[in-house]
Amino acid sequence: xxxxxxxxxxxxxxxxxxxxxxxxxxxxxxxxxxxxxxxxxxxxxxxxxxxxxxxxxxxxxxxxxxxxxxxxxxxxxxxxxxxxxxxxxxxxxxxxxxxxxxxxxxxxxxxxxxxxxxxxxxxxxxxxxxxxxxxxxxxxxxxxxxxxxxxxxxxxxxxxxxxxxxxxxxxxxxxxxxxxxxxxxxxxxxxxxxxxxxxxxxxxxxxxxxxxxxxxxxxxxxxxxxxxxxxxxxxxxxxxxxxxxxxxxxxxxxxxxxxxxxxxxxxxxxxxxxxxxxxxxxxxxxxxxxxxxxxxxxxxxxxxxxxxxxxxxxxxxxxxxxx
Numbered sequence: 299x300x301x302x303x304x305x306x307x308x309x310x311x312x313x314x315x316x317x318x319x320x321x322x323x324x325x326x327x328x329x330x331x332x333x334x335x336x337x338x339x340x341x342x343x344x345x346x347x348x349x350x351x352x353x354x355x356x357x358x359x360x361x362x363x364x365x366x367x368x369x370x371x372x373x374x375x376x377x378x379x380x381x382x383x384x385x386x387x388x389x390x391x392x393x394x395x396x397x398x399x400x401x402x403x404x405x406x407x408x409x410x411x412x413x414x415x416x417x418x419x420x421x422x423x424x425x426x427x428x429x430x431x432x433x434x435x436x437x438x439x440x441x442x443x444x445x446x447x448x449x450x451x452x453x454x455x456x457x458x459x460x461x462x463x464x465x466x467x468x469x470x471x472x473x474x475x476x477x478x479x480x481x482x483x484x485x486x487x488x489x490x491x492x493x494x495x496x497x498x499x500x501x502x503x504x505x506x507x508x509x510x511x512x513x514x515x516x517x518x519x520x521x522x523x524x525x526x527x528x529x530x531x532x533x534x535x536x537x538x539x540x541x542x543x544x545x546x547x548x549x550x551x552x553x554x555x556x557x558x559x560x561x562x563x564x565x566x567x568x569x570x571x572x573x574x575x576x577x578x579x580x581x582x583x584x585x586x587x588x589x590x591x592x593x594x595x596x597x598x599x600x601x602x603x604x605x606x607x608x609x610x611x612x613x614x615x616x617x618x619x620x621x
Contacts, residue, residue, distance in 0.1 A: 310366070317344065365562055409524070415509070418516075582605050
């Protein structure tokens, strides 16, 4: 790679299961705009994961970071650590990423490690959405858990399920019931392919009956998030909806891509430069402090971020009166 720094935008999606990093070069051709990406397990340590991601990014090439956007459940933390120009929710980030790939998108099915979402767009605008954050049934972590229990590589889960001729019926509305049902079907002698296919079908029905209930899923339909790699899930969505399902090339990092696009658009609109704090973060020590604010009856739990002993940011207040 040339020693000349390449102008790129950094997008980071910090979730409870994984943290995704991407570098966006908006001047590249459509299929090559994402010039680097990285998936890391968060493992309950988002600060360490952010530093690991930056280190890997720094080692991958010579980059001039033009702007930074963060999203995901840990977006505020990541935004404070990185000096993000944009901190946005996952709904907005996933929608923007999808629209940059296909302006005709009207429905986004997003299934990640810990939650699942449905985003409804009309004329390029988000008009409705719903999320399932209560139960792990139908999420990537549940699939991961079952693959581990069956001693299968997660990447083989979908391919094996596609070999099924007679998928069994699995109760998919609850992780406990689903796992018990799978074990029962194994004990009855059903083939592993039929059980896996049954589980994928149950997850799709659970999603459509819970997350998508009462929503109109119009084409073009995108399937995003880590679970979109599962070809059996793709198949069952197609069959249940009787619609074509499109999986973007970078289906697994769409939140991070959307965050990067949002940062670019904001900085260009405001004709300003990035607030990115740079690679000095690799040598910094971060600590979190939390306390309950008593300035009003809300009793909000406030989280503070400190870097090398210096206060960086705080969040969690619903009324703005924390101190």
